[in-house]
Amino acid sequence: MARYGMLIDTTKCIECFSCRVACQMQNGLPPEESFIKFYGQEEGTYPHVSYYTVPVQCQHCENPPCVANCPTGASYQTEEGVVLVNEEKCISCKYCMVSCPYQARVVSEKTGVVEKCRFCIEEVRQGKEPICVTTCVGNARIFGDLDDPNSEIVRAIAKKKAKPLRPDLGTKPKIFYVR
């Protein structure tokens, strides 16, 4: 079974927000709701400063606190390690939201269900890639199987020394960042 993950190369991100818009279309989200958030980061001290932006979405943690804390079993992890929400079971208690260190969850204004990035799993199962990956203008995103040593993503993670955000929190996130 595959174990899906993603690499995001912030040095290639041009902050065009195409991924967010594509994701909103794909998931039928209204303009004010989105699964991808952007965090602008400044580094260094004047005059040697740099600015880059970090797109953050559900990290599909291997050890997801949102799943552990969901009281109804609505949040769950598939065999591919993708974290999903069964909206038929969600009561919108928002326990997953307060449990997620990456603040990846969004309450749907319409249904009250708490949603988030689902790695476009239906499309991926048909052999496609998540829409944020295919849309990315700067080719900043790579998607693939972390268990396959020959996959593009595994090689890129090693080569670019990509690291997850806050690995010290122990959630084992599966999105790796080049910064």
Place this chain on the structure above:
Amino acid sequence: MVWGSIIAWYLFLAGVSAGAYCTAVWVGWKFPQAVTIQRTGYYLAPPLLAAGLLLLVIDAEAGLFHPWRFLYLFTNVPGSMMTDGTYIISIFMLITLYQAYLTFQGKKAPGWMTGVGLLFAFGTAAYTGLLLGVVKAVPLWNTSILPVLFTVSALSTGIAMTVLLATLTDQNACSQLISLKKIHFGLMILEGLLIFIMVYITSSANETAFQSVMSLLTGEWSLWFWIGLIVVGLLIPLLLEGLELFHSRSLQVTPAGVEATASGTGSSPFALTIATEGFVLIGGYLLRFLLLAAGTFVTLF
């Protein structure tokens, strides 16, 4: 704020319900003749808890629109802290309902049931703290002191609510219960200490926790924290109740003093009791609200 004032009300009401139940049980053991306060406690516990649960349901709008989804709360085993809490609160709700019914019939519950009830009352109170305490993503909440603090506050606000309502129905219902007031006094001191310890320990946990604590002590929420929680919720009630306790000691020795008590003009003037207990309740709500408000997520970078 993912969880706002509605959840704060829920945490508060569940705590007061548990505390009111404990008050009724304890008074029943210690002062079996003080019927009004026992009745008040037993009658208060179920509707307060029900009101809290109703608020929770309103906040969970997907469940509100599809009520059957709440059944999953019982089928998700082994569960999250919230699943465990659902079991604890449901059992406590049934016990309080039954005991309120027995009280209405003028009967007493068997001792074992009261014992189980007490256990679940403490379970309910501690659960409201554990619910937040296990959340690692919010460092301000992620401490083992929180369940203890919420339990102490639940007992304190439970006594306050019961004494308040009992006094409203009968001015002298509680004026003789000096040892209950002593316990209440002790609980408030303990609560103050626990808040101090929590603030002290949490602020050194990490940067986010420090920022959260600072938003309470000197930042955005400082006015509510110092004036609302510390002064109104703890110091003024401590002062008023302390004076009352001090006063009661001199009164008890003289027959005139006891008479003064009985006529409602002595150690426990009506207005004073109402104010003291009212302030404690305000403090109890603010404690929960402020912890929710000041709780910020860990930083990502």
